[in-house]
Amino acid sequence: MTIARDPTIPPPRRLKPWNAVEKSLAKVGISGRMLVLAAPVLWLLVFFLIPLAVVFGISLSTKQFGRPPYSPLLTTEEGTVQLTLHLNNYIRLFTDNLYIAAYLSSIRIAFISTVITLFVGYPMAYAIARSPDKWRNILLMLVILPFFTSFLLRVYALTGFMRGNGVINQFLGLFGVEPLVMMQTDFAVYVGIVYTYLPFMILPLYTTLVKLDVSLFEASADLGARPLRTFLSVTLPLSLPGIIAGSMLVFIPAIGEYVIPSLLGGPETLMIGRVLWDEFFTAANWPRAAAVAVAMLVAVVVPIMLLQRAQSSVVER
């Protein structure tokens, strides 16, 4: 495609060697724009799409002893090429209650955590967005600060708070309260997820809230709306893009979370990330683990697409 150029405007000056390079590339049909686009496309192809295809391939094979620990998809036998696709891994996912329960439980835990994170994060984001300019960056820095410590370390440190003789129970003990069982429960998993993912909720919410024109709130008050009404009718709908973005950033990683449920959760905390780990490392069943991963990807991609559509429709408005 050529763009019509105004002949009265001289063409932009360029470095000479680049002219030659560009010309020779143009002969083959490659433009600068294509080269720029090629970098991320190549990256995604090599490090995302091809591995994904490999995982998908493994999910269609069956477990066997040896190296690699799964059967090949293609076999040659007496001059015929045979493609063997085992669907039993996927069939198993839908027939074995363990997997269905794990998926549902993951979605439930991720959903509840997202809602809690939203309720905790929204007031914080709002307060930061409405604080005086000089405070804003300091407060934002405090939100991001935990990232400077290792994620594993931080989650592990939570056990120090929640275990039987941990900080919280020692404190409660001062008032004669019986020690609470917090570790190895779903409660601990929620605490871990909310604590870890809170910044991912606050930051997009903050960016939406800080952009809102203060005169909109004033106009609402001026027209007779009390603060709560202003919040529900003006602030909340206008911060919807931030709510959606933040929820996506929390929900998606939380659904496949492995570290938090294994460090803080108990044996009954069923999450798909742990099932995957067990299949892969404990049962050494690569094909089954691959099928779990592919199914999880599908399960996550669908809500992402729905949310993304909702978000773009909000942005259009």
Add this chain to the structure above:
Amino acid sequence: MAKKTTQLAIDTRPWRDTANNKPFVRIKNVTKKFGDVLAVHDVSLDIYKSELFCLLGGSGSGKSTLLRMLAGFEQPTSGTIEIDGQDMTEVPPYNRPVNMMFQSYALFPHMSVEQNIAYGLKRDNLPKGEINDRVAELLSLVKLQDYGRRKPHQLSGGQRQRVALARALAKRPKLLLLDEPLGALDKKLREETQFELVKIQESLGVTFIVVTHDQEEAMTLATRIGVMNLGEIAMVGEPTDIYEFPNSRFVAGFIGSANMVEGKVTEDEPGHVRIRSAELGCDIYVGHGVDCAPAQILWWAIRPEKMSLSREKPQTPHDANVTSGIVEEIAYLGDISLYQVALESGKRIRVSQTNSVRGNPDAITWDERVFVTWSDSSGSVLTV
């Protein structure tokens, strides 16, 4: 109808009869500080019902802060604000009988035009049918009947301005505050809208307080103007008072253009004053008494259109009010020509002349020696 007009004619200038008219908005000794910054300093102002009062001032003059205190978005540091006899100091914005039209219009971007206008009515819990009727009425008032379902971003600047006005009028406020209502419009649209605004204000009888930095806008719109400078009210008066009888050098210089010279009182009589001005190179004879002392240094300001030019020295009584100089610049503006005349003292004054003769071949031109003259009541004597 006829009766109403006569009533209006009497009522339009209630500020001239303060004994029999109660002010509708009463601002008493209001001061507002932001930290150490004094935004509004000891302002007292009475505004009457159905007035279209303009607060005129440059940026940082405190006019917007004063308006925001009337709306309730800012609390006065000291002083009180009364609206319709009620003290508003402690009343939050959502309980005030006041609506505001914002400079940015502040239309809710996620709501349609109809929803924007209905927003305030819904807060009053009016029945749905009544809200719809009122919205339709307002849309026709601002001539946007076919735009009710559009979103603000689908409207032009002028249309948004009208939606903002309709939304602010929806609750039939006793007092409407307008913050630079025409600031975002281009010149032609602004002129059209000015008259529309006055028409709406007159037909509804709502009291308008308009903040503007545009003196032309203030002159066209206002029943009275309050000129603000550095957080204080410099002068309050009808547009003609402000223009013809400024009370200070600031007001004379701020409104329109004025030639200002320094002078010394040489005669101070009850019926006249004579001022000697070295800058002007002549005596100024003022045909009325002035509150001043003999030999006092003061200022005298005169508008360009109050002086006339001639090639021959005109005969003036009292041997004053005529000076001469060389024409330096001429700006031809069509209806008038603006002459810049350099006096012998080096002072430059501006004189405008009406171009009453078409294509005048004998018009005064560059580098001519001319005489500048004025009558003994044309200028304003200013002591501050």
